[in-house]
Amino acid sequence: MLPGVLALLVVLQAPWAWAGDEERKLEAVFIGRFASYIEWPAKPRERFVITLLDDNPFGTLLDDLYRDKRIHNKPIELRYATRLEQVGETDALFITLTSASARAAAIQHAQRNGILTISEAKGFAESGGIIQLDFVEQKARIKINHAAAVKSGLRIGAPLLSIATVLRGDKP
Amino acid sequence: MFDRISIRYKLIVLLGLSAALALLISSVITIYSIYLSESRASLRVLHQLTDVISENMRAALAFGDAQSASTMLASLRADAHVRLALVSDEAGQPLAEYRALGLPGALGDRLLADVQARMQDSADVLRRPGGSVEQTDNDFMGVLRPVFFEGAPIGVLAVVSDTGVMWAKIRELVLLQVATSVVTLVLLLFLSVKLQSLFTRPIMELVEAMEDVAQTKNYRAVLAAARRDEFGTLHGGFNAMLAEIRERDDLLSRLATTDALTGLANRRHAMDALQTMLARAQRKGDPVGIIMLDIDAFKAVNDRYGHPAGDRVIQEVARVLQANAREYDVVARLGGEEFLVACDGGTQEATVTMAERIRTGVEACRIQDSADTSLHVTVSLGVHSAVPQCAQEDIEQMIRAADQALYRAKEAGRNRYVVA
Numbered sequence: 045m046l047p048g049v050l051a052l053l054v055v056l057q058a059p060w061a062w063a064g065d066e067e068r069k070l071e072a073v074f075i076g077r078f079a080s081y082i083e084w085p086a087k088p089r090e091r092f093v094i095t096l097l098d099d100n101p102f103g104t105l106l107d108d109l110y111r112d113k114r115i116h117n118k119p120i121e122l123r124y125a126t127r128l129e130q131v132g133e134t135d136a137l138f139i140t141l142t143s144a145s146a147r148a149a150a151i152q153h154a155q156r157n158g159i160l161t162i163s164e165a166k167g168f169a170e171s172g173g174i175i176q177l178d179f180v181e182q183k184a185r186i187k188i189n190h191a192a193a194v195k196s197g198l199r200i201g202a203p204l205l206s207i208a209t210v211l212r213g214d215k216p
Numbered sequence: 217m218f219d220r221i222s223i224r225y226k227l228i229v230l231l232g233l234s235a236a237l238a239l240l241i242s243s244v245i246t247i248y249s250i251y252l253s254e255s256r257a258s259l260r261v262l263h264q265l266t267d268v269i270s271e272n273m274r275a276a277l278a279f280g281d282a283q284s285a286s287t288m289l290a291s292l293r294a295d296a297h298v299r300l301a302l303v304s305d306e307a308g309q310p311l312a313e314y315r316a317l318g319l320p321g322a323l324g325d326r327l328l329a330d331v332q333a334r335m336q337d338s339a340d341v342l343r344r345p346g347g348s349v350e351q352t353d354n355d356f357m358g359v360l361r362p363v364f365f366e367g368a369p370i371g372v373l374a375v376v377s378d379t380g381v382m383w384a385k386i387r388e389l390v391l392l393q394v395a396t397s398v399v400t401l402v403l404l405l406f407l408s409v410k411l412q413s414l415f416t417r418p419i420m421e422l423v424e425a426m427e428d429v430a431q432t433k434n435y436r437a438v439l440a441a442a443r444r445d446e447f448g449t450l451h452g453g454f455n456a457m458l459a460e461i462r463e464r465d466d467l468l469s470r471l472a473t474t475d476a477l478t479g480l481a482n483r484r485h486a487m488d489a490l491q492t493m494l495a496r497a498q499r500k501g502d503p504v505g506i507i508m509l510d511i512d513a514f515k516a517v518n519d520r521y522g523h524p525a526g527d528r529v530i531q532e533v534a535r536v537l538q539a540n541a542r543e544y545d546v547v548a549r550l551g552g553e554e555f556l557v558a559c560d561g562g563t564q565e566a567t568v569t570m571a572e573r574i575r576t577g578v579e580a581c582r583i584q585d586s587a588d589t590s591l592h593v594t595v596s597l598g599v600h601s602a603v604p605q606c607a608q609e610d611i612e613q614m615i616r617a618a619d620q621a622l623y624r625a626k627e628a629g630r631n632r633y634v635v636a
Contacts, residue, residue, distance in 0.1 A: 070280065077278045080366055115366075184279050203275035207284035 067179045072105045074184065075162060078175055079115045079136055081204035085158050085197045087135075092118040095134040097125050097150055098141045128153055139163040139173070147171065151192075158197045169211050174198065187211065224416040231408035232401070239397045250389050254382045255357070259350055262359040262375055265298070266348075270363045270373045273303055277311060277363050277371040285312035292375070293317070299356065300327045300376040304335060306369060327356065331374045334360060343369045355379055418447035422454060435461045475549040477527060478534035486548030490558050490611055493546065494604045497560070505562025505601040507571050508618040509537070511553035511578075512594045512630040525585050529553075529593055536577040540570060556615070564601035564635065571597045571633040579631065594631035598622030 075094060092115040096106070110120040125131045128150050137159050141147045147165060151172040154161045161168075162175045169176035169189040174196065176187040186208040193200050221229075269288060276285040285303050289312050292298045301314040310332075315324045334351055341347040342362045351358040358376035362369045425439045435458050439451045473485035481489060497504045511517075511533055518526040530553060537555060541547045546558040557574070559567050575595055583591040598621030604610035621636035628634060 074279055077365065080278075081275065184281065186279060186281075201275075203272060206272070207275050207279060207281040 067182065068102060069105065070179075070184060071164070071177060072102050072109050074177060074186075075106075075136065075138055076110060076113065076115055076120070078162065078204065079160070081201035082160055082193075083199040083201075084116075084135060084160075087133075087158075089133065089135075090118065091121040092116055092136075093121045093123060093134040094136045094138065095123040095125055095131050097128065097131060097137055097139045098146075100124055101140060133157070134159055136160040136162065139165070139168075141165075144171070147173070155192065155196045160193075160196070160198060174200075175208075185209070223419060224412050227412040227415060228405065228408050231412070232405050235401055235404040235408075239400060243393045243397055246393060247386065247390060251382075251386055254385055255352065258357060258377070258379065258382050259352070259359065262357065262377060263348065263361075265292075265295070266359050266361045266373050266375050269301075269375070270361060273373055274363055274365055274370070277303065277305060278365045280305065280311065282311050286314070288312075289314035295377070297377045297381055298375060299378050300324060300331065300358075300374075302328065302331050302374045303363075303371055304332075304374075305371045308332075308335065308339075308372075311371065327376055331358060331360070331376060334358075335372055335374065342372050351376070352379075418443065418451065422447075422450060425454065429458065435465060475534075478531055478549050480534050480538070480555070481546060481548035483548065483550045486546055486550065486556055486558070487611065489546045489548075490556075493558055493560050494610055494614075498604045498606070498610075501603060502561045503563050503601050503603045504614070505559035505564065505567025505570070505599070506614045506618040507557040507559070507567060507574070507633075508598040508615065508622040509533075509555040509557065509574065509595050510622055510626070512596055512626075514553035514593070517591065517593060521585055521591060525583075525591065528585075529583055529591060532581055532583045533578055533593070533595065536581060537574060540573045540577055556618075559601075562601055564599070567599050567601045568633065568635060571599045575631065575633055596622055596625040596630045597633035598625055598636060599633050600636035 079092065079094075094106070094110070096102070100106075106122050110122060113120055123132075123134065128146070131137060131150075131153065134157075137150065137154050139147055139150050139161060140163070141150060142165075144165075144167075147163065147168065148171060151161055153159070154174075155172070160175070161173045162177060163173050164176070164178050165173075166178070167176075169187040169192075172189065172192050174189055174193045176189075178185050178187075186204075187210075188200060188205060188208045189211045190200065190205070191212060269292075272288050273285060275281070276288060289301045289303065292301050292314055293316070296316070298314075299316045299319050303311045303313075305311050313328070319327075330351070334349060335342065338349045338360065341349055342360060344362070345364060345367075348359060348361040351360065356376055356378055358374055360372055360374040363371045363373055421439065425437060429435060429437055437458060439455055442448070443451065473481060475482045494504055496502075511529065514526065514529070517529055530549070533553075533555065534547075534549065537547045537557060541557055542559070544560045545562075546556070546560075548556045548558075550556050557570070559570060562570070575597055578593065578595045581592065583593070585591050598618040600614055600618040600621060602610070602614060602617075604614070617636040621634040625632050625634040
């Protein structure tokens with residue numbers, strides 16, 4: 045009886061698991077693609093740095109994906125940080141922090157240092173994050189806080205804005 | 217059939233056919249070149265359209281945003297001729313599709329299937345930067361082009377439009393061309409009717425002249441040959457041919473009417489001339505004098521001095537006759553050593569005077585035979601003069617009368633004249 049129930053659960057959950065993998069892959073791809081539509085203030089770094097703050101849901105996906113790739117004609121460097129203090133100089137910060145206060149602190153840090161913030165946490169854009177990415181029925185939904193981007197000194201390209209839900213101030 | 221038609225109509229038909237053929241060829245070339253240029257222009261518009269859309273479509277493809285892609289494609293509604301558009305992601309899966317309002321479902325499905333088949337067939341080309349594929353048939357044309365993100369293809373955009381605009385322009389052009397061709401052809405035919413006379417008039421003049429000569433036998437006709445072209449040469453040749461005929465006729469006439477040895481009229485010509493003279497004299501009531509003349513003892517001259525000397529004697533007598541005759545008299549050698557002189561208006565007195573003058577002229581004549589030998593001959597003459605009553609009968613009577621008088625002169629001892 046129990047093996048049968050387990051097998052049924054596996055069968056029922058398999059599509060969702062598959063959908064999760066696909067979404068994660070897309071999410072990993074999108075991080076780099078967001079960067080293509082954003083201009084940073086000139087920085088003397090030779091590498092484009094993407095930092096993952098807190099848990100890494102991608103496994104080796106990001107490393108596999110961005111190995112030998114370039115963004116803004118710079119080689120990509122991936123860093124993984126568990127605490128905000130570990131985040132050094134970076135261009136993009138993917139935040140997986142579950143605590144709203146920790147996320148707020150990270151956002152504050154990013155705005156001061158001209159860092160693009162990305163997260164899939166609900167209310168991320170409304171709370172000052174720049175790009176909030178989530179998936180509904182396997183379709184990506186992008187929400188951009190344009191004011192936060194301007195505050196961080198970033199310029200977001202019109203094509204990206206044209207396909208996103210854009211918050212101007214605190215309201216979409 | 218064609219050889220029965222007059223040359224002027226042949227020329228009109230020829231000019232008309234040439235003009236029609238030239239217009240047809242030029243129209244076909246023009247319409248084909250317009251078709252090519254319109255086809256290229258329509259494809260260029262589609263390329264521009266896909267350029268603009270693909271630029272905007274990049275972000276939607278990059279983030280798999282089907283809704284934004286659909287919204288962008290929906291903007292194609294502004295162009296009523298765009299019938300279908302499709303954007304596919306890098307895996308070939310349709311991201312968004314646009315179908316024009318009013319596009320029948322079956323037709324839309326067929327167009328979509330064609331586009332997708334073309335995407336698969338041209339997958340290699342559609343992964344190259346700058347690569348694009350054109351798809352054309354009679355009713356539709358389309359452009360497929362890849363969309364790149366950071367140097368890598370992330371999808372393909374296809375836009376298909378109908379060829380209505382192109383065919384409408386070509387229809388207008390064909391109508392314009394047909395109308396222009398008809399007007400030009402009518403004008404050319406009108407001109408060819410007018411201009412054909414430039415070519416046919418000289419030929420018709422020649423034909424008329426030939427018919428005239430054939431009918432009247434007047435070989436003295438001369439055709440005006442002031443032209444310097446081939447017709448001038450033709451007219452000149454015709455005139456030269458007539459001149460040759462005239463010369464030949466003159467020669468034949470001379471040979472037929474004169475005596476070869478003396479150059480005097482021969483018997484036949486003398487009879488004709490005498491008949492004319494008598495007819496005129498009969499009409500006017502004038503007299504005609506006839507002198508029949510024979511060289512005395514001519515056979516002895518021939519026998520003694522030979523025939524060449526005899527010929528010289530005959531020639532010398534002929535010279536004396538001509539020297540004493542008037543221009544309008546008829547002097548003829550009838551044969552052998554026998555001569556005839558017909559004096560127009562010759563009374564008996566005048567004819568006798570002329571006969572005596574001839575006799576004394578011949579008598580006084582010394583005919584050189586060799587360096588130290590000369591001949592001298594005499595002639596006997598029979599003279600007759602009368603006003604003719606009936607030309608045909610009087611010829612014979614008058615000649616017979618003069619001949620009998622000649623015979624009597626011979627009988628009377630020669631070197632004298634006897635009046636009939």
